[in-house]
Amino acid sequence: MRVATTARRRDIQVAYLLLAPTLLLLLTALAYPVGWEVWTSLTDLSPLKDGPTAFVGLENYRRFLADPEFWRAATVTVVYAAVTSVAKLSLGVGFALLLARPFRGRALVFLAIFLPWAYPASVSVIGWYWTLNPPIPTAYSVFMGNVKYAVDGVLGGGAWAFLSVTLFNIWRGSSFIGVFLLAGINAVPPELFECAVLESKSAWRRFWLVTVPLLKPFLALAVFLSLTTAFADLANVWMLTAGRIVYPVVGTHAYWLAIRGGQFGPASALSLTLVPFLLAVLLILFRMFDPPEKERA
Amino acid sequence: MAQVMMKDLNKKYDEVHAVKDVNLHIRDKEFMVLVGPSGCGKSTTLRMVAGLEEITSGEISIGDRVVNDLPPKDRDIAMVFQNYALYPHMTVYDNMAFGLKMRKFPKVEIQKRVQDAAEILGIQELLKRKPRQLSGGQRQRVAVGRAIVRHPQVFLFDEPLSNLDAKLRVQMRVELKRLHERLETTAIYVTHDQVEAMTLGDRVVVMKDGWIQQVGEPLELYGRPANKFVAGFIGSPSMNFVDVKVADANGALWAETQGIRVKVPPIHTSRLVPYKGQQVTMGVRPEDLHPASGSDPREYCFDAVVDVVEPLGSEILLDLRVGNNTIVARVEPTNRVKVHESTRLALTPDRAHFFDLKTELAI
Numbered sequence: 001m002r003v004a005t006t007a008r009r010r011d012i013q014v015a016y017l018l019l020a021p022t023l024l025l026l027l028t029a030l031a032y033p034v035g036w037e038v039w040t041s042l043t044d045l046s047p048l049k050d051g052p053t054a055f056v057g058l059e060n061y062r063r064f065l066a067d068p069e070f071w072r073a074a075t076v077t078v079v080y081a082a083v084t085s086v087a088k089l090s091l092g093v094g095f096a097l098l099l100a101r102p103f104r105g106r107a108l109v110f111l112a113i114f115l116p117w118a119y120p121a122s123v124s125v126i127g128w129y130w131t132l133n134p135p136i137p138t139a140y141s142v143f144m145g146n147v148k149y150a151v152d153g154v155l156g157g158g159a160w161a162f163l164s165v166t167l168f169n170i171w172r173g174s175s176f177i178g179v180f181l182l183a184g185i186n187a188v189p190p191e192l193f194e195c196a197v198l199e200s201k202s203a204w205r206r207f208w209l210v211t212v213p214l215l216k217p218f219l220a221l222a223v224f225l226s227l228t229t230a231f232a233d234l235a236n237v238w239m240l241t242a243g244r245i246v247y248p249v250v251g252t253h254a255y256w257l258a259i260r261g262g263q264f265g266p267a268s269a270l271s272l273t274l275v276p277f278l279l280a281v282l283l284i285l286f287r288m289f290d291p292p293e294k295e296r297a
Numbered sequence: 298m299a300q301v302m303m304k305d306l307n308k309k310y311d312e313v314h315a316v317k318d319v320n321l322h323i324r325d326k327e328f329m330v331l332v333g334p335s336g337c338g339k340s341t342t343l344r345m346v347a348g349l350e351e352i353t354s355g356e357i358s359i360g361d362r363v364v365n366d367l368p369p370k371d372r373d374i375a376m377v378f379q380n381y382a383l384y385p386h387m388t389v390y391d392n393m394a395f396g397l398k399m400r401k402f403p404k405v406e407i408q409k410r411v412q413d414a415a416e417i418l419g420i421q422e423l424l425k426r427k428p429r430q431l432s433g434g435q436r437q438r439v440a441v442g443r444a445i446v447r448h449p450q451v452f453l454f455d456e457p458l459s460n461l462d463a464k465l466r467v468q469m470r471v472e473l474k475r476l477h478e479r480l481e482t483t484a485i486y487v488t489h490d491q492v493e494a495m496t497l498g499d500r501v502v503v504m505k506d507g508w509i510q511q512v513g514e515p516l517e518l519y520g521r522p523a524n525k526f527v528a529g530f531i532g533s534p535s536m537n538f539v540d541v542k543v544a545d546a547n548g549a550l551w552a553e554t555q556g557i558r559v560k561v562p563p564i565h566t567s568r569l570v571p572y573k574g575q576q577v578t579m580g581v582r583p584e585d586l587h588p589a590s591g592s593d594p595r596e597y598c599f600d601a602v603v604d605v606v607e608p609l610g611s612e613i614l615l616d617l618r619v620g621n622n623t624i625v626a627r628v629e630p631t632n633r634v635k636v637h638e639s640t641r642l643a644l645t646p647d648r649a650h651f652f653d654l655k656t657e658l659a660i
Contacts, residue, residue, distance in 0.1 A: 191382035194349050198369045198376055199399040209399070213386040 041268035048262040060269035070253070070270070076162075077249040077274065081230035084169040088226050089219070091170065092177025097211075099178070100185045117175035125239045128168045158246020165240050169230060177222045184218030185211075223285055231274055250274055299360045299373070299450035299483050300325045301346065306355035308341050308507075315341045317507040319355070323485060328477050330486045330498035333530070338507040339487045340455055346485060347376050347453050360450055370400075375444035379456040381436045383428040383443075390424040393443045410446040417476070418442050434465045441473070445480070454486040458493065470496060491531050495519070503527045525657040528580050528650055534614060536580045537624040540654065543572045552579050552651075555620030560596035562646035568660050569651060577660065580650035583614065586626035586642050588634070593643035601626075602639050617642070 041060055045053045064070040095113050099106065116124055133148075134141035151160040196210040212219070234251030245252050250270060258267030301323040308316035316338040323329045331339035344350040346357055348369030357364050364372045375396070383392050390411055391398075397407045415421045418438045428436055437457060444452055457473075458466045474497055477484055488494055494501045495515040503510040503518065503526070511523040522528035528536045541552035543561070550561035550569055561569050569577070589598040601617035601624065608630065615626045615634065626642060634640050651660040 189380055189382065191378040191380055192384060195376070195378065195382045195395075196399075197349065198347060198374070199396040201368050201370050205399065210384065213384070216386070 037268045037272065040264050041266075041272055043265050045264040046262050047264070056265065060266045061273070063266065064270060064273060069248075070273075073248045073250050073253040074273070076247050077231060077251070080166060080169075080233070080249055081227055084166055084173060084230050085223060085226040087170045088173040088177050089222060091174035092181055092222060093219075095174065095178030096181035096185055097207075099182050113175055113178050115175070116172045117179065121172070121235065122239065124172055125168065125236065128164070128171065129240060132164045132167075156246075158244075161241045161244070162247040165237050168236060168240060169233065172236075173226055173229070177226065180222055180225075181215060181218055184215050188214050220285060220288075224282060227281060227285075228278070231278055300327075301329075301451060301483060301485065302356075302358045303342070303346075304356040304358075306342065306345065306357065307353045308338070308345060308350060309353045315507050316345070319509055321502060321509070321512065323483060326481045326483055328474075328484045328486065328497060328499045330488060330494040330501045331504060332488055332491055332494035332498075332501055333504035333510075335489060336506075337504040339489075339502075339504050342504075343453055343455055343485055343487045346372075346451070347374055348372055373450040374453055375447040375449040375451075376453040376455065377437075377440050377444050377457045379459050381428070381440040381460070383436055383439055385428055387427075388424065389420065389426050389428070389431070389439050392428065392439055393424075393446055396443065396447050407446075410448075411442075414442040414445040417445065417479070433461050434469060437461060437469060441476070445476075450483065452482055452484040452486075454484065454488075456488055457486075459488070459490070466493075473497060492533065495531065501531075503530060505530075521659070522650065523659055525578060525580065525652040525659075528652070528659070532582055534583050534625050534627070536582045536650070537586075537622075538652075539579050539581075539619075539622050539624065540576055541579045542576055543569055543574065545573050552577075554622070556601070556622070557599045557619055559599060559644065559649075560594075560646075561651075562597075562649055564647055565649065565651055565660070572660070576654050578652040578654055578657070580652060581624075581644050582648065583625040583627040585645040585648040586624070586628075587645075588628060588632060589641040589643040594646075597646050598641055598643045600639055600641050603634055603636050606634070606636055615640075 042055060042057060043053050044056050044060075099110055099113065119127075132144060134144055148160040151163060152158070155163075192214060193206075193210065196206040200206050200209075232251055233249060234255055237245065237249060237252050238255070245256075248256070250273070254267045254271040257263045257270060261267075301321075303319050303321040306316055306319040306321075307314070319338075319342060321329075331342060333339050341350055345352050346359070346364075348364070348367065352365055359372055359374065383389075384395065387395065393411045393414060394407045397410065402410075411424070412421070415424060418441060420435065420438050420442060423431060423435060423439070428439070431439065437460075440457070454473075458469050461469060470493060477497075486493075486497060488497075495518075498515055500512060500514055501518055502512045505526050511518060511527045513521075518527060518531045522531060522536075525538065529538065539554055539557065541554045541557065544551045544553050550566055550573070552559050552561055599619060601619045603615055604618050604623070605616035607614040607616070611630060613628050613630055613632050615628055615632075617624050617626060617640070628634075652658065653660055
């Protein structure tokens with residue numbers, strides 16, 4: 001009895017030892033920054049301010065909730081995330097289904113679909129920027145210039161810039177989701193799809209009754225990744241518009257406040273405002289795609 | 298009433314000619330087994346019948362209809378796959394009902410059919426479970442059930458027992474045979490296991506490299522193999538093959554090689570006359586060799602040295618050396634012969650086989 005207990009205790013010690021590197025990494029790279037950010041959001045910390053940092057409680061949050069600028073940025077962020085996610089998912093599923101079966105020239109199509117994601121974001125951004133704003137005057141550049149004026153004329157200044165950011169996100173993201181879902185399809189035994197072919201002629205019904213349920217875990221992860229990257233997007237918006245931001249998202253707004261404005265407290269509060277919302281969305285998502293199952297004996 | 302006809306059936310992929318000029322008539326209610334080593338084209342043939350593979354050339358008809366251009370759904374077939382192909386997100390009931398639901402059968406009818414099939418297969422208790430809560434044997438029953446509920450004209454089985462362990466495989470084999478007798482539906486069954494083929498098939502098709510080697514009833518394939526491949530493939534342990542020279546002496550034909558000199562059995566004599574002085578392959582099954590006794594004619598006996606003794610309980614397999622050849626003999630469990638000992642064997646004369654050395658066809 002005693003021997004068993006000692007052995008078990010040693011097992012537990014070894015387990016903690018093995019977990020230690022991961023725990024250390026999580027604590028230093030995740031828990032500490034998040035904790036620091038939460039703390040900062042409750043203060044008026046700023047490098048521009050003399051004197052000690054004061055604890056201000058929920059003041060930073062209260063200010064945002066009353067600020068129309070914040071609501072605008074939040075709305076734009078949600079729309080941005082929703083629109084890009086729906087588009088990326090639809091295109092990604094399409095790409096994956098297209099690539100799942102062999103056809104002539106498949107390798108080239110695969111390359112074309114995969115490249116936007118495989119390139120570093122900065123390179124993709126420049127490629128995209130020049131596609132929409134050609135650097136050399138040609139008939140095409142004139143055409144794109146007209147498109148820009150037309151869009152801005154209808155939707156207001158900066159609309160074209162924001163639209164191009166959205167399209168860029170979709171272009172690059174659907175590439176990744178396509179390849180990701182292709183891996184998912186390849187992980188499903190082909191007989192499961194063939195069995196459906198034996199029972200129904202309608203590709204549409206087979207898609208909804210068989211493909212979607214079988215790919216659920218992959219779809220859930222794809223939506224998750226898509227939403228989080230869109231919600232936290234700052235780099236793409238910034239790079240594509242060179243900081244001339246007319247439609248701020250929460251990320252760019254927080255960046256302005258912190259890096260340009262030196263207001264660390266409000267900026268931290270701002271970037272944390274979306275967290276509860278995001279958590280709720282994720283919870284619903286996982287409930288939807290991976291319902292807790294009553295196991296039977 | 299559904300016979301299946303295949304006429305000059307071919308399947309070519311880019312570089313591989315997988316199925317070559319297959320002509321086959323599967324009769325109504327017949328249990329036809331396609332057997333052969335992997336890559337022999339048997340699964341491809343089955344999949345063309347199902348409509349999962351396009352036909353390169355030739356014609357397949359089910360019943361009276363040519364089905365070449367019919368989508369799989371309209372061919373009135375039901376298929377059972379090797380890995381069961383059950384949908385993990387559906388219960389056993391929903392899996393079995395899937396095909397009927399897709400075909401928009403009324404709910405009451407679906408329920409009745411699923412219940413009936415579940416009863417036949419003894420899986421009524423499992424209907425509410427998910428596939429991952431089932432054992433391999435149970436899953437295979439559900440997969441068979443899903444096929445039964447459709448009341449198809451033809452059942453297609455693609456190695457349905459290969460994923461089961463040996464004991465369960467034997468048990469399911471018997472169940473499938475019983476099921477076929479009960480349902481009386483035409484069935485095409487693909488397997489690489491010759492024992493399964495022999496025990497299940499009304500007739501068996503042996504395939505190799507895309508060609509049909511022989512079609513026949515199990516005992517016909519065993520007793521009169523058309524060529525060396527079929528002779529070696531059917532039967533376990535495999536038939537022994539020894540290259541011998543056909544010699545003429547004392548007014549009779551003899552098959553000779555180092556360490557063996559046996560008389561050509563009378564039933565083969567006339568056909569072997571043209572091979573006089575030439576090499577042929579002689580085939581003798583392990584069960585057609587036995588320790589020689591006084592009653593065995595001397596011209597059918599030879600000596601061999603025991604290499605390995607494999608006692609299996611009900612029988613003993615002896616691996617023996619004769620000249621440069623290694624042969625296997627299946628002997629009574631009471632046999633007391635030991636390793637390295639020399640022993641005298643006799644063959645059952647009318648059970649010997651001879652094959653052309655080049656064409657490998659039976660002589």
